[in-house]
Amino acid sequence: MSHLDNIPSTPGKFKMEKSPYINRLRFHSSLAKLTFWSFVFLGLILIFFFRSPSSNPLPSDPSRRSLRTSSWGGPAWEKRVRSSARVRARNGISVLVTGAAGFVGTHVSAALKRRGDGVLGLDNFNDYYDPSLKRARQALLERSGIFIVEGDINDVALLKKLFEVVAFTHVMHLAAQAGVRYAMENPGSYVHSNIAGFVNLLEVCKSANPQPAIVWASSSSVYGLNTKVPFSEKDRTDQPASLYAATKKAGEEIAHTYNHIYGLSLTGLRFFTVYGPWGRPDMAYFFFTKDILKGKSITIFEAANHGTVARDFTYIDDIVKGCLASLDTAEKSTGSGGKKKGSAQLRVFNLGNTSPVPVSDLVSILERHLKVKAKKNIMKLPRNGDVPFTHANISSAQRELGYKPTTDLQTGLKKFVRWYLSYYSGGKKASG
Numbered sequence: 377m378s379h380l381d382n383i384p385s386t387p388g389k390f391k392m393e394k395s396p397y398i399n400r401l402r403f404h405s406s407l408a409k410l411t412f413w414s415f416v417f418l419g420l421i422l423i424f425f426f427r428s429p430s431s432n433p434l435p436s437d438p439s440r441r442s443l444r445t446s447s448w449g450g451p452a453w454e455k456r457v458r459s460s461a462r463v464r465a466r467n468g469i470s471v472l473v474t475g476a477a478g479f480v481g482t483h484v485s486a487a488l489k490r491r492g493d494g495v496l497g498l499d500n501f502n503d504y505y506d507p508s509l510k511r512a513r514q515a516l517l518e519r520s521g522i523f524i525v526e527g528d529i530n531d532v533a534l535l536k537k538l539f540e541v542v543a544f545t546h547v548m549h550l551a552a553q554a555g556v557r558y559a560m561e562n563p564g565s566y567v568h569s570n571i572a573g574f575v576n577l578l579e580v581c582k583s584a585n586p587q588p589a590i591v592w593a594s595s596s597s598v599y600g601l602n603t604k605v606p607f608s609e610k611d612r613t614d615q616p617a618s619l620y621a622a623t624k625k626a627g628e629e630i631a632h633t634y635n636h637i638y639g640l641s642l643t644g645l646r647f648f649t650v651y652g653p654w655g656r657p658d659m660a661y662f663f664f665t666k667d668i669l670k671g672k673s674i675t676i677f678e679a680a681n682h683g684t685v686a687r688d689f690t691y692i693d694d695i696v697k698g699c700l701a702s703l704d705t706a707e708k709s710t711g712s713g714g715k716k717k718g719s720a721q722l723r724v725f726n727l728g729n730t731s732p733v734p735v736s737d738l739v740s741i742l743e744r745h746l747k748v749k750a751k752k753n754i755m756k757l758p759r760n761g762d763v764p765f766t767h768a769n770i771s772s773a774q775r776e777l778g779y780k781p782t783t784d785l786q787t788g789l790k791k792f793v794r795w796y797l798s799y800y801s802g803g804k805k806a807s808g
């Protein structure tokens with residue numbers, strides 16, 4: 377037997393230290409001690425890690441590319457949370473904005489703060505796209521006094537803590553796994569954020585006292601293979617073409633359930649291809665801009681029989697107005713102590729621009745603004761979850777919210793290009 381065989385392999389076995397054999401193995405004792413203390417140290421690290429309040433109590437999807445969340449809690453942290461959520465305007469509201477470092481989240485948070493509402497952000501800063509853009513948006517919001525808590529909507533303990541510290545009147549729920557085509561690559565991340573995360577959030581909201589009113593991001597993609605145009609909220613939404621769409625549709629059904637059982641006031645907003653400054657790099661208008669400037673060829677999808685693929689592109693400022701109007705017209709939730717006391721508001725609105733534009737026209741506008749000709753590669757629309765066209769009927773949002781989009785694609789893209797050039801040529805400095 378080699379003397380290595382006598383070295384205990386677990387701390388339990390290390391109790392053998394008291395055995396008489398140990399005298400014969402004295403030359404091993406220092407090595408054994410080292411091993412013992414290594415195990416103790418490792419054990420302490422593991423205990424600390426698993427008991428840390430920021431660790432996720434629910435099973436997480438290993439395929440999700442979210443980054444480790446930083447720690448939260450403590451008096452200084454609570455003070456920052458309270459101060460960020462403090463309402464400064466008369467009749468203002470206090471809003472928890474999930475996905476606050478995201479594209480729409482950043483714009484909505486800034487607009488609420490400008491009006492004097494209290495805003496607290498929550499974001500997990502995952503790396504679905506360049507997290508440095510999310511950090512730049514965070515820096516922008518920080519300058520206007522908005523604190524973004526770093527954490528995941530699946531972290532029940534964190535959500536409960538936030539509602540303990542602040543009695544939010546509203547939740548603007550924008551945290552989600554976005555992107556239609558990425559759902560084929562990483563389906564688990566859609567289930568994790570758009571379904572499990574949404575349910576976690578609703579669970580915490582239903583038990584909160586008072587219950588907040590919730591406005592959340594659904595998607596135009598729920599219309600899926602619907603061919604009746606323009607898309608109205610009354611049209612069928614039972615033919616999703618992508619898993620992304622299916623999870624957003626599931627969200628609408630989940631919203632119905634929580635409204636029905638717990639009296640939560642819920643408003644779902646079906647956003648139609650939102651674009652603008654500080655946008656998402658995974659979206660076509662954004663990466664077309666990047667590739668055109670680099671001289672790389674871009675792929676433009678076309679429908680069957682050389683048909684055009686078109687989108688009802690909607691400018692971010694119009695979407696922000698729709699979000700704020702939804703918050704302002706949201707009625708209070710009716711439940712308390714996790715029990716429904718009466719019927720509560722349940723709404724779904726299209727927030728689109730009502731004028732679909734072919735993707736080829738989007739490219740022509742970009743070429744004009746960038747003063748660079750694109751290298752185009754035309755390709756048949758792949759079976760990747762994309763639908764050939766979207767077109768919103770917004771009469772319901774117009775009537776109930778006073779929603780009226782005012783920015784056409786030409787004007788909106790001009791603002792986007794101006795931002796893009798200054799952001800990427802100015803050393804990625806966060807500028808307004």
Ligand SMILES: O=C(O)[C@H]1O[C@H](OP(=O)(O)OP(=O)(O)OC[C@H]2O[C@@H](n3ccc(=O)[nH]c3=O)[C@H](O)[C@@H]2O)[C@H](O)[C@@H](O)[C@H]1O
Pocket residue numbers: 554555556594595596597647648649650658659660661675676677685686687735762764
């Ligand atoms: O309204 C929504 O609910 C969704 O809007 C957005 O999805 P989409 O409308 O698909 O936007 P986006 O990817 O920019 O493609 C735009 C157009 O370019 C075409 N497209 C795309 C890629 C490409 O290489 N070539 C191309 O022609 C493509 O076929 C399409 O016609 C959000 O990403 C999504 O998160 C969700 O919010």
